[in-house]
Amino acid sequence: MKVKLLFFISICLFFLVLPKVGYAESNYVLPYPSFMPGTALYKLHILYEHIQKYWYFGNFSQFSYNLNLSNKYLVEAKTLFEYKQYLLAHQALYKSNEYFTEAYRFLGRSKQEGKDTNQRVATLKNASEKHREVLWQIKTEIPEIYIWKPEKEKQTTLFLWKQIDKAIEIRKNSA
Amino acid sequence: MKKIIIVVYLITLFLFTVFSYLFIDQNLFYLKDFFTGIAFNYREVTTFIYLTLIFLFSIFYYLFLWLINTKKLSMFEAKWLIGITVGILFFSYPAMLSYDIFNYLTTSKVAFYYHENPYVVMPIEFVNEPFLSFTRAANKIALYGPVWIFLTGIPYYLSFGNFIFLLFGFKLFITLFFVLTIILIWKMTKNLFQVALFALNPLVLIETLMSGHNDIVMIFFALFSFYFLHRRNILFAAFFLFLSVFIKYATIFLIPVFLYCLWQMYTKQRVEWEKIYQFSALLMIFVFFLSPVREEIYSWYAIWFLGFISLVSIKKFIYQASIIFSFSLLLRYMPYMLFGTYLAPVPALKNILTFIPLFLFTIYYVLKKKI
Numbered sequence: 294m295k296v297k298l299l300f301f302i303s304i305c306l307f308f309l310v311l312p313k314v315g316y317a318e319s320n321y322v323l324p325y326p327s328f329m330p331g332t333a334l335y336k337l338h339i340l341y342e343h344i345q346k347y348w349y350f351g352n353f354s355q356f357s358y359n360l361n362l363s364n365k366y367l368v369e370a371k372t373l374f375e376y377k378q379y380l381l382a383h384q385a386l387y388k389s390n391e392y393f394t395e396a397y398r399f400l401g402r403s404k405q406e407g408k409d410t411n412q413r414v415a416t417l418k419n420a421s422e423k424h425r426e427v428l429w430q431i432k433t434e435i436p437e438i439y440i441w442k443p444e445k446e447k448q449t450t451l452f453l454w455k456q457i458d459k460a461i462e463i464r465k466n467s468a
Numbered sequence: 469m470k471k472i473i474i475v476v477y478l479i480t481l482f483l484f485t486v487f488s489y490l491f492i493d494q495n496l497f498y499l500k501d502f503f504t505g506i507a508f509n510y511r512e513v514t515t516f517i518y519l520t521l522i523f524l525f526s527i528f529y530y531l532f533l534w535l536i537n538t539k540k541l542s543m544f545e546a547k548w549l550i551g552i553t554v555g556i557l558f559f560s561y562p563a564m565l566s567y568d569i570f571n572y573l574t575t576s577k578v579a580f581y582y583h584e585n586p587y588v589v590m591p592i593e594f595v596n597e598p599f600l601s602f603t604r605a606a607n608k609i610a611l612y613g614p615v616w617i618f619l620t621g622i623p624y625y626l627s628f629g630n631f632i633f634l635l636f637g638f639k640l641f642i643t644l645f646f647v648l649t650i651i652l653i654w655k656m657t658k659n660l661f662q663v664a665l666f667a668l669n670p671l672v673l674i675e676t677l678m679s680g681h682n683d684i685v686m687i688f689f690a691l692f693s694f695y696f697l698h699r700r701n702i703l704f705a706a707f708f709l710f711l712s713v714f715i716k717y718a719t720i721f722l723i724p725v726f727l728y729c730l731w732q733m734y735t736k737q738r739v740e741w742e743k744i745y746q747f748s749a750l751l752m753i754f755v756f757f758l759s760p761v762r763e764e765i766y767s768w769y770a771i772w773f774l775g776f777i778s779l780v781s782i783k784k785f786i787y788q789a790s791i792i793f794s795f796s797l798l799l800r801y802m803p804y805m806l807f808g809t810y811l812a813p814v815p816a817l818k819n820i821l822t823f824i825p826l827f828l829f830t831i832y833y834v835l836k837k838k839i
Contacts, residue, residue, distance in 0.1 A: 351584030353593060408582070409595035 321416075321423035323364050326372045330381050352403040356396050356413055360420060363392035367424055374431050380441045383451050390463050393424070397467035421464040428464075432457045470540060474549065477528045481556045484521050488561040488678060490514065495601040496563075498631040508808065515806040519799075525670035526795040532668050533787065536661050543660055550650065550667050557677035558643055562635065565801050566768070567604040569680045573634055574603040575610050576620040586610035586617060613714035616682055642680040646672075649688045653778050656695055665787060666778035671794035675768035683768050686715035687775040690722060694748070694779075697729055698741060718772055721751045742780055749776035764815075765822065767797040785833060789826065796825040 328338045342362065349358035366389035373382035400417060404410045437454040490507040492499050507514045532549070535541035541549075562569040574597075578586040582594060591597060591606040600606050610617055623641045627634035650667045657663065666672060676684045689712035696705035709726055712719040725748050732739045752773035759765050770793065777790055803817040804810060 349585060349588055354585045354588040357588060
């Protein structure tokens with residue numbers, strides 16, 4: 294009887310705890326998807342992003358700029374993964390990782406300048422949690438490896454899970 | 469009689485400068501030794517003194533214009549009068565009626581001390597920044613144009629990190645533009661009355677030399693643009709209009725007039741400058757009355773059209789109306805001074821005080837004309 298009861302409690306606890314293990318609950322809000330690759334204005338939008346980089350001078354501004362773009366590309370990657378556009382999604386996630394690392398770097402530089410970064414550290418931490426939450430979710434919906442075979446071009450092997458794990462690792466280490 | 473008027477005027481100016489220090493903010497620790505709190509504890513008395521002083525300034529303004537009009541005040545005397553006025557008001561406390569100067573200082577610090585883009589980062593984001601305790605718009609990104617932000621680097625760097633130097637450096641900077649504007653009006657009109665109409669206007673003096681509003685910088689560049697346009701130097705004219713627009717954006721409404729002038733020049737038509745200035749003044753009045761759409765009418769916005777009004781041959785109604793309106797716009801400060809709140813009934817009272825005197829004057833003028 295005791296064994297059965299313990300087994301029952303263990304099962305209940307397992308199912309109660311499991312969802313919390315899988316996904317962090319973050320209040321951080323990610324943006325709506327922006328222009329997608331393939332749309333007419335996408336390249337113009339990329340150009341606009343590059344120009345914006347000079348507008349966002351200063352370490353605090355650069356932090357915001359990089360974090361916003363990291364968010365934007367994560368959402369872009371998620372949308373593309375959902376549409377099974379794995380190569381484009383792979384590229385978008387790579388960009389998101391780069392911008393996230395940059396955001397962290399500029400936060401460090403702000404701190405070196407003696408600026409109070411507590412608020413931004415918290416923002417980055419929340420963003421990191423939300424990103425990881427999204428990345429975990431993506432990982433459950435995509436194949437581990439995907440071979441992208443475009444017409445008349447060389448095929449590419451995409452190690453999707455590996456890339457997701459790397460993205461999670463970057464966010465874990467940066468926050 | 470003339471000497472007595474001038475002496476009493478200068479005494480009034482001096483008293484006004486002293487009076488302005490009663491308004492020192494408790495949080496402005498850089499001037500804590502001058503803090504009395506009188507303006508906040510004796511609101512009725514303070515409001516009454518303010519009313520008396522601005523009433524006196526309006527009377528003096530009228531008297532000086534009358535003295536100049538009747539040739540009883542020479543060019544030399546007028547120059548001295550304006551010079552001493554500038555000298556006395558320069559030392560007044562700038563945040564008596566508006567805290568804008570602190571916004572200028574803090575925005576400048578965001579750009580030149582923290583090296584951050586003030587259009588992206590708000591002052592409030594610098595948690596331990598000492599200026600935050602007395603800056604009112606700390607939770608806003610830069611409100612003014614990039615040319616203004618860029619120019620503020622001059623007084624900022626010349627202050628060498630000293631707050632008093634910085635505060636009065638900004639005032640000096642604004643004062644320089646006031647002097648340049650007067651010189652420009654003289655160059656464009658060669659008429660002492662028209663210069664005095666602008667240079668001795670109590671609203672212009674208080675808002676520029678005391679409160680240090682940057683509207684004078686915008687108007688100087690706009691007038692300078694028309695000065696060059698008059699001399700057919702289109703490149704310089706366009707450049708200075710560009711500078712003006714990117715100080716505070718309001719002069720963007722002058723672009724149609726500017727293009728119209730260019731078109732007239734291109735088609736070899738005679739440019740009627742009097743009409744151009746009249747139309748520019750009207751456009752600036754239009755923008756002035758448009759300001760409640762964005763926020764509310766601020767007294768210092770009147771500088772936008774007063775600058776152009778001073779360029780046109782003045783009719784009696786116009787100059788009397790501008791005296792009345794300048795006075796009534798200065799009355800707008802009274803409700804807040806008295807109640808210490810921006811909530812009801814202050815907004816309604818502000819509007820009543822602004823428009824009733826002008827309305828009464830118009831009725832009086834129409835009735836007088838009929839009689």
